[in-house]
Amino acid sequence: MKKQSHITLADIAGRLGVSRVTVSKALRGHPDISDAMSKKIRRLASELGYSPNRMARNLSARRSHLLGLVVPKIAHFFFGSVIESVYAKALEQKYETILMVSHENEEQEIQHLQTLVSMRVDGIIISVSARLKDIKIYEWVRQMGIPLLFMDRIPDPQPKGSTAVLVDDYGGSMKAIEQAMAAGYTTIACIGGDTNVNIGRNRVQGYTDALTRHGLDIKKEWIVAGGYGTDVGYHGFMQLLESGPLPRCIFTVTYPIALGVYAAAKARKIRIPEDVDVICFGDSDVGGLLTPALSCVNQPTQRLGEESVKLMMEMIEHPESVAPGNRIIPTEVIVRETCVAKGNRPLSSVLGGSGR
Secondary structure (H helix, E strand, O other): OOOOOOOOHHHHHHHHOOOHHHHHHHHOOOOOOOHHHHHHHHHHHHHHOOOOOHHHHHHHHOOOOEEEEEEOOOOOHHHHHHHHHHHHHHHHOOOEEEEEEOOOOHHHHHHHHHHHHHOOOOEEEEOOOOOOOOOHHHHHHHHOOOOEEEEOOOOOOOOOOOEEEEEOHHHHHHHHHHHHHHOOOOOEEEEOOOOOOHHHHHHHHHHHHHHHHOOOOOOHHHEEOOOOOHHHHHHHHHHHHHHOOOOOEEEEOOHHHHHHHHHHHHHOOOOOOOOOEEEEEOOOOOHHHOOOOOEEEEOOHHHHHHHHHHHHHHHHHOHHHOOOEEEEEOOEEEOOOOOOOHHHOOHHHHHHOOOO
16 A cells, blocks of 8 residues: 555544544554454554654644753763663653764753653653753753753752752772772772862762872872863873873773773883782773673663662652652672682781782
8 A cells, every 4th residue: 555645543434434533542452443454554653654743743732752861971981881871760650762963062951851851751861961060951952941960970069949869979998999909908008089079079089089098198199180081091191101100090080081091001011910000980891802801880870870860750740749869879890800809818918018
């Protein structure tokens, strides 16, 4: 049967001699319509190439069943994994997800938010750009009546009354440093971290507080600030080499930074872990394939995405029941071939020694 353009419910109803309401109910799986009639209507709709007028249906229902998702990048294991999790959980709730990528650009992020509002999405989940300075755009979204949920990254300052789902960046970083100390290291550097974003601030703070808690020195030249990419790790490692004796262990605030450290160490013929050891915040699907396999703080990406969608559904369906504030997801350390505790010595005995 030749497909026609702009097929309507009335066209299908006319072909079968039934009412438009019957067709509508059959396509929605309503129990009022028999299985035989539903199959007949669905078959004809498929043959004619019928596509429902989603916008008309949304206006009628006052819901779009669309979620906006804004992230700073997608060519990244962490964000790629979170995006997949958000998509899958949203589909379970019969929601489609519209993905926007800011590329860490303030103007693009603002434009994406304005576009999603104009599309009448039911809610927006956002991981903010490290470059965004003006937080008024987030308040504008909420004033437009659209629930807004921060995920993983939040702006500084965080808007009053806002809600977020975050990974325990601070606690995870402390765990990483304590793993390094359990491996016998007392000279530990930190590379990466943008102070404009919570993940950078909290991971560096976890590093410094862990050293302070256990009575280890904090050297300013061993804290190399920067962004979150591979280049930060490469140049940060070179900076450490130029600043004096190389510390025995390096903590990087992201997995890509650790890759940069690996590359720089190889370029200078410095062995990992024999000459310098490495542990990072964040994992990758190839983290265990590096040589040596990289130990890390695992971020539960699937749970982060799922919890964000679940909370967004509550904000859409029952906004009065959702208290503002931050929901924190715990982390764990995955020990591979770097920062391995020698002989599984207790942390207290390690700190009592001379270090490495």
